[in-house]
Amino acid sequence: MAFAAFSSTTPSSTTDPIVRRRSPVALFLLLPGILYLVLFFLTPLVSLLLTSFQAPREFGDIGQFDYAFRWQNYVEVVTTYWPHIVRSFSYALTATFFALLISYPLAYFIGVKARKWPLLQSLMLVLVIAPFFISFLLRTLAWKQLFSDESFVVQSLKALSLLGPEAHVTGTAFSVIFGLTYNFIPFMTLPLYTTLERLDVRYLEAGSDLYASPFHVFRKVTIPLSMPGIVAGTLLTFIPAAGDYINASRDFLGGTGTQMMGNVIEANFLVLQNFPAAAALSIILMTVILVIVSIYVKRSGTEELL
Amino acid sequence: MRLSLGKWLLPVYSGLALLFLMIPIGYTFLYSFNDSQKSNITWQGFTLDKWFNVCNVQNGAVCQAFGNSLFIGAVATVLATTLGTMIAIAIVRYRFKFRSQTSLLLFLPMATPEVVLGAGLAAQFLSVGVPKDMLTIILAHTMFCISFVVVTVKARVASLDPALEEAGRDLYGSAAQVFARITFPLLLPGILAAALLSFALSFDDFIITNFNSGAVSTFPKYIYISAARGIPAEANVLASAVFIIAIIVVVTVQVSGAAKARRLAKLS
Numbered sequence: 001m002a003f004a005a006f007s008s009t010t011p012s013s014t015t016d017p018i019v020r021r022r023s024p025v026a027l028f029l030l031l032p033g034i035l036y037l038v039l040f041f042l043t044p045l046v047s048l049l050l051t052s053f054q055a056p057r058e059f060g061d062i063g064q065f066d067y068a069f070r071w072q073n074y075v076e077v078v079t080t081y082w083p084h085i086v087r088s089f090s091y092a093l094t095a096t097f098f099a100l101l102i103s104y105p106l107a108y109f110i111g112v113k114a115r116k117w118p119l120l121q122s123l124m125l126v127l128v129i130a131p132f133f134i135s136f137l138l139r140t141l142a143w144k145q146l147f148s149d150e151s152f153v154v155q156s157l158k159a160l161s162l163l164g165p166e167a168h169v170t171g172t173a174f175s176v177i178f179g180l181t182y183n184f185i186p187f188m189t190l191p192l193y194t195t196l197e198r199l200d201v202r203y204l205e206a207g208s209d210l211y212a213s214p215f216h217v218f219r220k221v222t223i224p225l226s227m228p229g230i231v232a233g234t235l236l237t238f239i240p241a242a243g244d245y246i247n248a249s250r251d252f253l254g255g256t257g258t259q260m261m262g263n264v265i266e267a268n269f270l271v272l273q274n275f276p277a278a279a280a281l282s283i284i285l286m287t288v289i290l291v292i293v294s295i296y297v298k299r300s301g302t303e304e305l306l
Numbered sequence: 307m308r309l310s311l312g313k314w315l316l317p318v319y320s321g322l323a324l325l326f327l328m329i330p331i332g333y334t335f336l337y338s339f340n341d342s343q344k345s346n347i348t349w350q351g352f353t354l355d356k357w358f359n360v361c362n363v364q365n366g367a368v369c370q371a372f373g374n375s376l377f378i379g380a381v382a383t384v385l386a387t388t389l390g391t392m393i394a395i396a397i398v399r400y401r402f403k404f405r406s407q408t409s410l411l412l413f414l415p416m417a418t419p420e421v422v423l424g425a426g427l428a429a430q431f432l433s434v435g436v437p438k439d440m441l442t443i444i445l446a447h448t449m450f451c452i453s454f455v456v457v458t459v460k461a462r463v464a465s466l467d468p469a470l471e472e473a474g475r476d477l478y479g480s481a482a483q484v485f486a487r488i489t490f491p492l493l494l495p496g497i498l499a500a501a502l503l504s505f506a507l508s509f510d511d512f513i514i515t516n517f518n519s520g521a522v523s524t525f526p527k528y529i530y531i532s533a534a535r536g537i538p539a540e541a542n543v544l545a546s547a548v549f550i551i552a553i554i555v556v557v558t559v560q561v562s563g564a565a566k567a568r569r570l571a572k573l574s
Contacts, residue, residue, distance in 0.1 A: 033392055034411065040448075041449055048425060126556055242419060245513070246512065289418075289419065
């Protein structure tokens with residue numbers, strides 16, 4: 001449901017009517033919330049950073065660590081978990097690409113073509129956000145069951161020899177990427193819709209009046225004008241997808257060969273009680289994402305989105 | 307012929323894409339009527355039993371988890387909506403130092419993967435020695451909801467016509483009266499939208515909860531844990547019920563919003 005964060009980021013065109021004042025009231029309004037975020041968002045990140053350098057306590061039990069500067073933790077997690085790190089980002093990237101491919105035409109239809117029928121438009125929007133109202137885990141499990149070896153889908157694929165007799169769908173990279181793509185389509189569609197809904201079709205008409213082919217108009221006019229939506233949608237998909245561990249979990253759509261960073265962070269933190277390893281992996285995940293996001297936002301020229 | 311094909315391609319595609327989105331929802335709904343025993347994987351026949359005896363399975367573990375989720379969602383929503391609305395008003399209406407730092411602090415939680423938020427909080431609770439229970443879940447949920455409340459309410463504050471409040475002041479309304487009688491009622495739709503969003507985010511959150519819940523069960527956590535050995539149909543019943551209620555709320559809001567817009571259009 002994070003779409004709200006990005007759909008309203010475009011500055012409202014009405015010029016700021018209020019002369020902003022300095023006032024102690026501002027402090028009173030800001031302080032509680034800001035303190036809360038400092039205490040429960042910023043400090044935890046610092047804790048995480050400190051934890052990532054912790055060393056095992058001498059003669060201590062499992063799960064007992066002391067503050068230290070053990071930078072080797074990072075070397076160890078990268079050498080142990082590099083396949084998971086690569087997988088996280090490649091799966092997330094692939095899923096983001098497919099989600100964009102699937103969502104763009106849908107968002108274009110709702111936002112541009114369906115303008116003539118407001119009722120249809122709002123009905124379609126309700127359907128786009130409908131998945132948010134039913135548990136994310138149950139939806140993912142539904143796909144697992146639909147793709148299980150005994151399911152109608154898999155049996156028919158096997159009957160048509162499109163799938164080998166010994167092949168499985170669940171537990172493969174395909175099913176994990178499929179799950180990620182499915183789960184993030186609404187996150188992609190909504191920001192795309194909000195920019196396309198404001199697209200002035202006269203620009204498109206102007207393009208074709210100047211003898212541009214429909215493809216050319218789309219590439220040179222529609223895409224650049226919908227860039228804020230594309231950036232917001234891809235970020236809203238890529239960031240959570242890279243950290244997701246439900247789809248890749250063995251009880252859901254993944255298998256032993258599809259584990260992502262989220263899975264090993266969870267396992268290290270909650271099962272193995274190797275807190276420094278989990279923390280180091282989290283810091284790596286967050287750093288890579290921040291680097292990718294800042295390069296991406298700079299290159300696509302949509303800094304004002306943030 | 308070619309033209310009509312091109313004309314129908316996009317609507318047909320969109321219909322299919324929406325259908326694709328609905329498949330797992332339909333599946334979950336359908337299997338809430340499955341006359342299954344322990345695991346709800348193969349179709350055993352239609353029954354309404356699960357809908358009428360939701361809490362009978364496993365001594366009501368599903369309902370216990372569901373109740374916890376409702377409680378956590380409600381408390382976190384009240385906290386996050388209050389804190390977030392205050393910040394939103396301050397950001398739009400006042401000048402203050404560290405403005406860009408404040409925006410960054412509000413943006414970052416939305417750009418941080420949930421595993422990192424969850425592991426970070428858990429690492430903090432661990433180092434301070436706070437035991438994980440209901441309270442830690444509520445603290446975590448409030449944290450990630452605040453930013454979403456701020457963006458949602460901010461848009462509403464920005465679109466507020468300041469002339470209305472000026473009129474209130476001109477008529478000798480005190481600051482408190484102007485806020486209570488003018489500002490707050492005008493902001494209410496935005497605040498309600500933000501509250502609904504918070505509740506939905508909290509209610510469906512699994513990843514952050516999993517790191518900070520200790521032994522406390524929530525509805526998503528219950529599903530995650532039972533996924534290995536099969537989820538009882540009762541979980542489908544509860545999820546479907548929530549889905550139906552949410553859809554009714556959304557459609558009502560949309561329809562009443564449209565009706566209101568028509569009335570306003572008639573007036574002017």
